[in-house]
Amino acid sequence: MTETLNLEEIITQGQELGVDDIELFYEESTVNNLKVYEGEVESLKSAHAKGLGIRVFINQQMGFAYTSNFADGEVEKTLKEAIANAEVASVDEYRTLPEVSDEIKALELYNEELADAEMEDKIELALELESAALDYDERIAAVDTVGYGDSEVEIRIINSKGFDESYRQNQCYAYLYVIAREDEEAETGMAITYGDSLAELTPKETGIEAAKNAVDLLGGKPVSSQEAPVVFPPEVGTMFMYVLSQALTAESVQKGRSVFAQRLGEQVASKEVNILDNGLLTNGLATAPFDGEGVPSSKTEVIKDGELKTFLYDTYTANKEGTNSTGNASRGSYQGVPGVSPSNFYLDAGDKSTDEILSSVDNGFYVMKVSGLVTGGANPISGDFSVGATGRWIENGELTKPVREITIAGNLIDFLQDIDLIGDDLKFNPMIGSYAAPTFRVQKLAISGK
Amino acid sequence: MVLSQEKINQVLKTALNKGGQFAELFFERKVSNQLSMESSKVETVKTGYNLGVGIRVINGDQVSYAYTDDLALEALLETAKVAGAASKYHDNVVINNLKKSKYDSPHQIQIRPETIEKLKKKEVLETVDQSARGIDERIQQVMVNYVDYTQEVLIANSQGLFVEDERVRTRLMANAVAADGQIIQTGRETPGKHIGFELFEEYPPEEIGKKAAEKAITMLEARPAPSARMPVVVNHGFGGVLFHEACGHGLEADAIQKGSSVYANRIGEKVANEKVTAIDDATIVNEWGAFVIDDEGHPAQETVLIQDGKLTDYMYDFKTAKKEGRESTGNGRRQSYRNPPIPRMTNTFIAPGESTPDEIIGSVDKGLYAKSLSGGQVEPATGDYTFTVAEGYLIENGKITEPVRGATLVGNGPKSLHRITMVGNDLKHAPGMCGKEGQSVPAAVGQPTLLIEEVTVGGTEREGE
Numbered sequence: 001m002t003e004t005l006n007l008e009e010i011i012t013q014g015q016e017l018g019v020d021d022i023e024l025f026y027e028e029s030t031v032n033n034l035k036v037y038e039g040e041v042e043s044l045k046s047a048h049a050k051g052l053g054i055r056v057f058i059n060q061q062m063g064f065a066y067t068s069n070f071a072d073g074e075v076e077k078t079l080k081e082a083i084a085n086a087e088v089a090s091v092d093e094y095r096t097l098p099e100v101s102d103e104i105k106a107l108e109l110y111n112e113e114l115a116d117a118e119m120e121d122k123i124e125l126a127l128e129l130e131s132a133a134l135d136y137d138e139r140i141a142a143v144d145t146v147g148y149g150d151s152e153v154e155i156r157i158i159n160s161k162g163f164d165e166s167y168r169q170n171q172c173y174a175y176l177y178v179i180a181r182e183d184e185e186a187e188t189g190m191a192i193t194y195g196d197s198l199a200e201l202t203p204k205e206t207g208i209e210a211a212k213n214a215v216d217l218l219g220g221k222p223v224s225s226q227e228a229p230v231v232f233p234p235e236v237g238t239m240f241m242y243v244l245s246q247a248l249t250a251e252s253v254q255k256g257r258s259v260f261a262q263r264l265g266e267q268v269a270s271k272e273v274n275i276l277d278n279g280l281l282t283n284g285l286a287t288a289p290f291d292g293e294g295v296p297s298s299k300t301e302v303i304k305d306g307e308l309k310t311f312l313y314d315t316y317t318a319n320k321e322g323t324n325s326t327g328n329a330s331r332g333s334y335q336g337v338p339g340v341s342p343s344n345f346y347l348d349a350g351d352k353s354t355d356e357i358l359s360s361v362d363n364g365f366y367v368m369k370v371s372g373l374v375t376g377g378a379n380p381i382s383g384d385f386s387v388g389a390t391g392r393w394i395e396n397g398e399l400t401k402p403v404r405e406i407t408i409a410g411n412l413i414d415f416l417q418d419i420d421l422i423g424d425d426l427k428f429n430p431m432i433g434s435y436a437a438p439t440f441r442v443q444k445l446a447i448s449g450k
Numbered sequence: 451m452v453l454s455q456e457k458i459n460q461v462l463k464t465a466l467n468k469g470g471q472f473a474e475l476f477f478e479r480k481v482s483n484q485l486s487m488e489s490s491k492v493e494t495v496k497t498g499y500n501l502g503v504g505i506r507v508i509n510g511d512q513v514s515y516a517y518t519d520d521l522a523l524e525a526l527l528e529t530a531k532v533a534g535a536a537s538k539y540h541d542n543v544v545i546n547n548l549k550k551s552k553y554d555s556p557h558q559i560q561i562r563p564e565t566i567e568k569l570k571k572k573e574v575l576e577t578v579d580q581s582a583r584g585i586d587e588r589i590q591q592v593m594v595n596y597v598d599y600t601q602e603v604l605i606a607n608s609q610g611l612f613v614e615d616e617r618v619r620t621r622l623m624a625n626a627v628a629a630d631g632q633i634i635q636t637g638r639e640t641p642g643k644h645i646g647f648e649l650f651e652e653y654p655p656e657e658i659g660k661k662a663a664e665k666a667i668t669m670l671e672a673r674p675a676p677s678a679r680m681p682v683v684v685n686h687g688f689g690g691v692l693f694h695e696a697c698g699h700g701l702e703a704d705a706i707q708k709g710s711s712v713y714a715n716r717i718g719e720k721v722a723n724e725k726v727t728a729i730d731d732a733t734i735v736n737e738w739g740a741f742v743i744d745d746e747g748h749p750a751q752e753t754v755l756i757q758d759g760k761l762t763d764y765m766y767d768f769k770t771a772k773k774e775g776r777e778s779t780g781n782g783r784r785q786s787y788r789n790p791p792i793p794r795m796t797n798t799f800i801a802p803g804e805s806t807p808d809e810i811i812g813s814v815d816k817g818l819y820a821k822s823l824s825g826g827q828v829e830p831a832t833g834d835y836t837f838t839v840a841e842g843y844l845i846e847n848g849k850i851t852e853p854v855r856g857a858t859l860v861g862n863g864p865k866s867l868h869r870i871t872m873v874g875n876d877l878k879h880a881p882g883m884c885g886k887e888g889q890s891v892p893a894a895v896g897q898p899t900l901l902i903e904e905v906t907v908g909g910t911e912r913e914g915e
Binding site for chain 1: 488489491492493494495497498499500501502511512513514515516517518519521529532536568569571572590591632634708709710788790827829830831832836838908
């Protein structure tokens, strides 16, 4: 049967081998995925996996090794390899384990109902997504991919400073990509729904949303080059949150890779703008009691009323500046070492409805897709960005003709300072990570088209 | 051997208990090493031990997949049961006796990574770092990442197949960042092969650092690229990423069968200029995307996709081939035991032609020479692409003149294939990691120097500059 590990014993073993400090990151996960195609189940995947990451500190040098093999002698081999790796790493006085906190909150992140959900119901849900998209419009040529997935993860961190905590969480999601065709034109549309239980997913609405996204954009043409107000729905606003978050980590700032370096305390955004990182957010996608090295999760006001208040820190970057970690160490899985990364990162909701925002625009652009933004279209150091965009034109407060093959360009700081209307529809975009944004308007951006 | 033949038989039998048509076991053991340097410090030294088994059951059009990292017999049987659970009763499936096949590997590994001291690997990082910093004082940051891995796989299926393979890959990624006031430019060099530590005999670390730094400095001094439709000469090597992304994915059989590719139902048709022949070839000795057998146990092969402009074949895995009653082309690949195989490219390239690079550049009056490309994005349904030129130069009167920065190539893959009017004789391959359906696999791209007679170049030049 499955080998069970005695983690305390591994800590002791490490100490006997001469480490100054040692940390174990244990992860156990169960995943289920399925895809349907043309009314039939195309693929099913399910698995149970586990793994252990070992981080050791010797003479201010850090080494790391991981294994998914717990057979006799394997964990010991991994421990010794981590120690051998430490001997090659550079000496760095700031590489330490965090001090142990007793402020770890117990959070309810596990839903029994999801754990007990039947396979048939999951298949049914995916089929419903597919048919909702196909039924929406005859120009929907194909539903290229319809997927459902759920995951359950249990994480335990234990270290030689006396930290020993764990949590368990589960989530589910469903998504689809559709292709719409008319004459020689083709457009793709996608949408995703997620939640803590099957009941929270909205297959019908999400299927229609993907189909609508594709059909609405068919036959798009470039508009002429101009400066105009641009409205960002959550699906696209979240991509800008991703880019901003990368420039707002202490790691980027310390390594000279951020447009926000040297700007603490400055008004970097309009007064309406509040940007938060909150690892404790109820129903957040990245909510957890502690971060990837055992520091309690917390709520951090990064930009408050437009003023840059702080950056995001893990223990290493905080040590470098003599400050405290904001609980933003993240490690992807047991296979990774901690690095600074946002938890639930979002532009806080305002009080405007989406309709109010749209109707405020006489002549402007509603951007539904951007390309190239997260693959190098934004320069985090200068803040300049230029991305391909697809969407619809807004005339007299109404969405009108589809627009494609244009680029929108600007600077991240100007972008933040020109946000003047913020919606009340805060929404996550799981395709990009744990980033959320409401609909918002940017007063003006450079659009280049024909 | 960790798994005995008897154990494997038992697992396959259990997987087909409920009536699936085909069962397969994929065993993987992989040891990986990674060292990374930034700010002249070795920041991360990491070793990974991966071990697991994936079990696939195919029943008609349906695939079920389950995996485990526990090799105890009970755990394997339980995983097989899960994979087989969704199958409905079919005719009694005969499980053939496992018959071991052996293939000799042409990919000789001279210096196995595990025989190299960690300190030697660290020296590679230090050499790259110092050589890049030594080029110019405007080099402000150097990031270097060394990766090697040894992956053993064993594949057995209910048709009696039973094969093993070992893949050893080594790669170095160097990024040099040059800065001058507000202008920041990055130069990249990323050699990698299905090879051991002898990679550095072909690519000495000093050279890698120097080249990356020189690229960054050249681009720092470049002026903004103009915007216009113009002829573009794409340099050999990584330029092949354009074909890979904008056309290659459309030639994978799953996209064809779903009708999501512009190349569906077009075998025999002219899809490119007659100068263009495109090939996927997993047999190229020691190339990055090479292997002896694919991740379904099918021997590596060469597949001609486009011959003299005519579409000749697609890339198939076992399942897509079965659907058409034909043989796989050996393109069934997966990221690890945690993923089912799907059709993927291996080493995909445009075959060499007759022209010399000088003749190609000499034929252009006014155009762009894209010496190296960085990333790009492609709309799969249409083949519309946007690629960033990492290192570009103007061509004026048949000569390469000054460097330009910030150029992007905007176009449509299928249309651009018709516009390739000159193909060079200097084929070169380059490594990359190819992502599809959340799975990342090593794949090489490649091409000789070639001319696309008209592409939209989006530059950053503004009026008055």
